[in-house]
Amino acid sequence: MQRPNRLCGRWRKFGWAQAVMHFAKSASKVVMLVRAGNFAGTMSKYLSERILSQPNVQVRFNTAVSGLDGDDHLRAITLQNLSTGKEETAAATRLFVCIGGSPNTEWAKDTAIIRNEAGYLITGADLLINGKTPACWPLQRNPMELETSVPGSFAAGDVRMGSTKRAAAAVGEGANCITYVHRYMREPKIAKV
Ligand SMILES: Cc1cc2nc3c(=O)[nH]c(=O)nc-3n(C[C@H](O)[C@H](O)[C@H](O)COP(=O)(O)OP(=O)(O)OC[C@H]3O[C@@H](n4cnc5c(N)ncnc54)[C@H](O)[C@@H]3O)c2cc1C
Incomplete structure (x- = not known):
């Protein structure tokens, strides 16, 4: 069985939305973790609607990665709900982190x-x-x-x-x-x- 891909990061870039849609073509399920409470101001309405209507994409707002677990490869990640502080562990073999960039000046x-x-x-x-x-x-x-x-x-x-x-x-x-x-x-x- 295919394990879900998980992507997390700052969703301020068109590129990250593209990444979600790209992975959704081949993965059984893509879970998009967004630390903010919504997409407002971070993504165009068109893109957010496309992502939210994609059947194999699940978007989890107010969520951050707080732990990783595995042996020779990733097997599980711990997610924290940033509103409640509650943690849960979920099976995952892939984690793509989109962290943006900062100028080296x-x-x-x-x-x-x-x-x-x-x-x-x-x-x-x-x-x-x-x-x-x-x-x-x-x-x-x-x-x-x-x-x-x-x-x-x-x-x-x-x-x-x-x-x-x-x-x-x-x-x-x-x-x-x-x-x-x-x-x-x-x-x-x-x-x-
Ligand atoms: C994940 C991702 C996906 C993207 N997808 C696209 C896309 O599909 N289409 C698109 O058009 N753009 C895309 N971009 C943006 C595109 O990559 C950048 O706009 C472009 O690379 C900018 O070019 P640049 O030369 O200004 O900077 P960079 O490509 O960042 O080049 C700067 C270079 O300077 C070097 N450097 C930094 N500090 C120093 C220093 N002190 N001394 C010497 N060298 C130094 C760096 O190592 C680097 O090689 C994407 C970016 C990312 C991160």
Whole structure:
């Protein structure tokens, strides 16, 4: 008999919804564990309806994994109801954890590159506050699109605040950065007064 696949994590990404639908094609049962109480604000209505209407997908809200058990492979997981604190053990041989991502930008703290609270690099017009460049910005002109708060230093892809977290977007931004680097190298560097 096929044991159910279980997926858990932060359901803020289209990718995780895709994963559930993908596993549902081959698994007898997919149990989706969601720590939040519902999908509100984390997934489009269309996707949540698709998942909730999939016959072999069971969605358990307010649920977290609190333990794993097995020998040479996983055999059971312990689930905790986050509302009541009650735990239960369920047979499972597969657990897929979707944990999202975080930008690896600790290095920026030693530079004048400004990041947001989550660590994403801030670029272009997003650096302006009430239309003004930040104090650390030394040039008269405003930062170019994709330019960080250090002139001539650009950010592309997932690490950039506000970027579309998709492969094609990252590649496109990388290509655009080359154009901006050339522009930066050509321009006269006029200091802010
Ligand atoms: C599970 C999952 C599924 C996805 N599915 C899709 C999909 O179907 N379609 C789609 O378009 N996008 C998808 N994405 C998103 C896509 O992978 C990203 O948008 C894309 O990879 C971003 O490219 P990037 O170059 O900005 O960052 P990354 O691909 O993350 O590349 C950054 C690189 O920098 C390296 N690095 C980090 N810190 C340092 C450092 N200090 N020094 C040197 N190197 C460093 C990292 O190791 C990594 O290799 C998915 C992402 C995930 C996690």
